[in-house]
Amino acid sequence: MKPEKELPPQQQVASLRHGTVVDHLNPGMALKALQVLGIPADGAALLGINLESPKMGRKDILKLENVEISEADVAKLALFGPQATVSWIREYRVLRKVQVTLPDTISGILRCPNPGCISNHEKIESRFGVERRRPLLVRCGYCERAIEEAEFVLR
Amino acid sequence: MKPEKELPPQQQVASLRHGTVVDHLNPGMALKALQVLGIPADGAALLGINLESPKMGRKDILKLENVEISEADVAKLALFGPQATVSWIREYRVLRKVQVTLPDTISGILRCPNPGCISNHEKIESRFGVERRRPLLVRCGYCERAIEEAEFVLR
Numbered sequence: 001m002k003p004e005k006e007l008p009p010q011q012q013v014a015s016l017r018h019g020t021v022v023d024h025l026n027p028g029m030a031l032k033a034l035q036v037l038g039i040p041a042d043g044a045a046l047l048g049i050n051l052e053s054p055k056m057g058r059k060d061i062l063k064l065e066n067v068e069i070s071e072a073d074v075a076k077l078a079l080f081g082p083q084a085t086v087s088w089i090r091e092y093r094v095l096r097k098v099q100v101t102l103p104d105t106i107s108g109i110l111r112c113p114n115p116g117c118i119s120n121h122e123k124i125e126s127r128f129g130v131e132r133r134r135p136l137l138v139r140c141g142y143c144e145r146a147i148e149e150a151e152f153v154l155r
Numbered sequence: 156m157k158p159e160k161e162l163p164p165q166q167q168v169a170s171l172r173h174g175t176v177v178d179h180l181n182p183g184m185a186l187k188a189l190q191v192l193g194i195p196a197d198g199a200a201l202l203g204i205n206l207e208s209p210k211m212g213r214k215d216i217l218k219l220e221n222v223e224i225s226e227a228d229v230a231k232l233a234l235f236g237p238q239a240t241v242s243w244i245r246e247y248r249v250l251r252k253v254q255v256t257l258p259d260t261i262s263g264i265l266r267c268p269n270p271g272c273i274s275n276h277e278k279i280e281s282r283f284g285v286e287r288r289r290p291l292l293v294r295c296g297y298c299e300r301a302i303e304e305a306e307f308v309l310r
Contacts, residue, residue, distance in 0.1 A: 047202040
């Protein structure tokens with residue numbers, strides 16, 4: 001069979017006609033971002049995991065076809081990469097591009113890994129304070145357990 | 156910003172220089188296939204989910220860079236798409252391509268979703284018989300619970 005053409009790193013995952021591109025996620029985090037944003041009901045999801053990146057060494061990228069993610073979703077994505085950018089694409093053009101911003105408090109996305117934590121036993125929203133940004137470290141607002149990125153579990 | 160070029164569907168996920176390509180997975184199943192095969196320690200993983208496919212309507216594709224999956228892994232992949240193919244790539248060329256074959260019995264990959272099933276309480280390998288191939292239906296060898304693809308949980 002004939003060899004296929006090599007694509008430059010930035011095109012390792014194809015361009016979208018319409019949709020949302022989340023670039024510069026931390027390596028391995030595209031899967032968690034997809035879990036939060038969901039697989040498009042009417043379109044494809046493209047994920048690049050551990051891609052080479054001049055800026056980050058390794059990075060992830062997530063592209064969602066025919067989906068326009070909301071501002072609320074953008075805020076959640078900061079958890080999976082403080083350097084992440086979100087671009088809204090229409091007809092192959094970038095309509096708008098933003099850098100994610102990590103809030104000081106994260107509510108209702110993560111689950112506390114402490115089995116004894118009250119947030120796992122009562123109907124309350126989880127809440128974590130951001131204690132350190134790089135590498136990311138958050139602290140449970142209920143039991144005060146400190147949680148690193150590798151321990152993140154989604155609710 | 157300038158519009159990017161549209162790629163044909165088969166190139167929605169870039170070509171690999173070295174590695175393994177799993178094509179024609181059932182839609183949504185690339186994530187489970189990645190869970191079984193693992194993220195490459197030394198390379199990228201590229202996933203296309205819900206891609207358009209003339210043959211299947213929608214399909215998934217999984218590409219693992221710098222990884223040569225084993226025959227044992229190929230057998231596991233049949234669970235995630237009876238039409239799946241596996242190609243081993245070196246220097247952009249397909250060294251070998253095989254169609255997956257679903258065995259009659261599946262051992263040790265899936266977990267029985269029945270919480271009362273003995274396979275969830277004792278140290279025994281899970282075992283399912285293949286009862287129907289399309290759509291896939293398997294039956295637990297211990298508690299006889301029938302399980303459809305949407306209920307598959309990996310061990």
